[in-house]
Amino acid sequence: MSRTREQFPLSPRKITKKTLASTVWGTVALLILYPVLLFYLNTLSSVGINLSDYFSKGMLIIVGIIILHIILMYLYQTWYFNTYFYDLTNDYIVIKKGVITPREITIPYERIQDVYVDQDIFDRIFRLYDVHLSSATVSSGTEAHIDGVEKQAAEGLRAALLNTVTERISKHRENKLSR
Amino acid sequence: MGKIVSEKEYPIQKIWLVKPLFALVPFMLTFSLIFLYIIGVMFNVRSDGTSVKYFPFITVGVLFFVLFSAILRRLTFHYLFEDKVITLRQGILSKQQRQLPYGVIQNILIRQDVFDRLFNLSSLSFENVSTQILTESDYRKVKAWIGDLMGFRASRVDIPGLSKADAENLKSLILEKIKENPIEDSQSGL
Numbered sequence: 123m124s125r126t127r128e129q130f131p132l133s134p135r136k137i138t139k140k141t142l143a144s145t146v147w148g149t150v151a152l153l154i155l156y157p158v159l160l161f162y163l164n165t166l167s168s169v170g171i172n173l174s175d176y177f178s179k180g181m182l183i184i185v186g187i188i189i190l191h192i193i194l195m196y197l198y199q200t201w202y203f204n205t206y207f208y209d210l211t212n213d214y215i216v217i218k219k220g221v222i223t224p225r226e227i228t229i230p231y232e233r234i235q236d237v238y239v240d241q242d243i244f245d246r247i248f249r250l251y252d253v254h255l256s257s258a259t260v261s262s263g264t265e266a267h268i269d270g271v272e273k274q275a276a277e278g279l280r281a282a283l284l285n286t287v288t289e290r291i292s293k294h295r296e297n298k299l300s301r
Numbered sequence: 302m303g304k305i306v307s308e309k310e311y312p313i314q315k316i317w318l319v320k321p322l323f324a325l326v327p328f329m330l331t332f333s334l335i336f337l338y339i340i341g342v343m344f345n346v347r348s349d350g351t352s353v354k355y356f357p358f359i360t361v362g363v364l365f366f367v368l369f370s371a372i373l374r375r376l377t378f379h380y381l382f383e384d385k386v387i388t389l390r391q392g393i394l395s396k397q398q399r400q401l402p403y404g405v406i407q408n409i410l411i412r413q414d415v416f417d418r419l420f421n422l423s424s425l426s427f428e429n430v431s432t433q434i435l436t437e438s439d440y441r442k443v444k445a446w447i448g449d450l451m452g453f454r455a456s457r458v459d460i461p462g463l464s465k466a467d468a469e470n471l472k473s474l475i476l477e478k479i480k481e482n483p484i485e486d487s488q489s490g491l
Contacts, residue, residue: 214476225410259429
């Protein structure tokens with residue numbers, strides 16, 4: 123665990139938030155679609171199928187799938203949480219995430235163009251924040267972010283980054299002027 | 302420091318050449334029926350389906366072609382990390398050359414996909430700011446066609462198939478060079 127992560131940690135609520143965010147739409151879709159499908163098939167077929175029987179057995183399977191999905195997603199998100207890495211070194215910030223396809227982005231402080239913090243709807247439920255950094259490229263905006271920190275850590279990270287970046291700008295200007 | 306580092310020290314590993322084949326296989330499986338039909342039409346299939354016997358030969362032919370072009374692309378892709386600039390050359394038929402001063406590099410990415418993890422490879426990328434901007438989905442489409450991104454394209458340079466250690470070392474080298482070579486005018490970067 124890096125010093126930066128100790129100072130500005132990820133919240134464990136992130137695991138729950140991510141599990142919920144990834145499973146909720148699928149769950150709702152399945153729970154609605156199955157009865158609708160059954161109803162539709164029933165109205166189509168001339169012979170009335172044993173609706174209640176199909177319904178109870180089918181719903182059991184559907185609920186089983188949903189529970190399995192939630193459990194697997196929770197385990198995956200825990201794994202993801204544990205391997206999430208970010209560090210503010212002397213010259214650059216490095217963010218490394220991903221379990222199946224790890225991705226690491228390194229941005230030197232002088233290249234940081236903006237820092238912003240946002241929340242999606244699930245973040246708001248769990249009181250979590252997303253800290254985004256970008257350099258002048260399009261992909262850095264999507265890759266370089268630390269999501270799932272609590273308010274204190276988010277404010278701290280933003281302040282630390284802006285502080286370091288302004289320091290660099292003034293140091294650079296000093297160097298230029300002194301020549 | 303006048304050290305010049307070329308691809309000899311940080312080579313694209315040979316095993317990476319097999320990767321485009323892996324990318325192609327699911328593509329071919331998905332479209333095999335359409336593929337079969339097209340081949341059937343091309344070879345004037347008779348109702349007894351005799352053209353189907355050509356399918357394995359055509360598949361093998363395509364796989365060889367993909368492997369061959371991957372080999373050629375790797376052979377013609379050169380990268381040289383000099384004192385003040387990075388020199389890149391690529392192109393099988395039409396040759397392209399690019400020089401990037403260290404100061405324009407905005408960020409460095411190291412990524413591994415499923416194939417990379419199996420063979421302990423990494424893909425190193427760095428970006429500058431240029432007028433031609435491709436989005437991540439554009440890059441993904443290119444990657445789907447040719448199996449992996451290699452070379453310079455718009456604002457990004459990709460060096461795939463490096464060993465994990467090589468990628469880390471090369472990244473440290475580039476970061477060091479960026480530090481040594483700050484951008485002189487304040488118009489670019491910050």
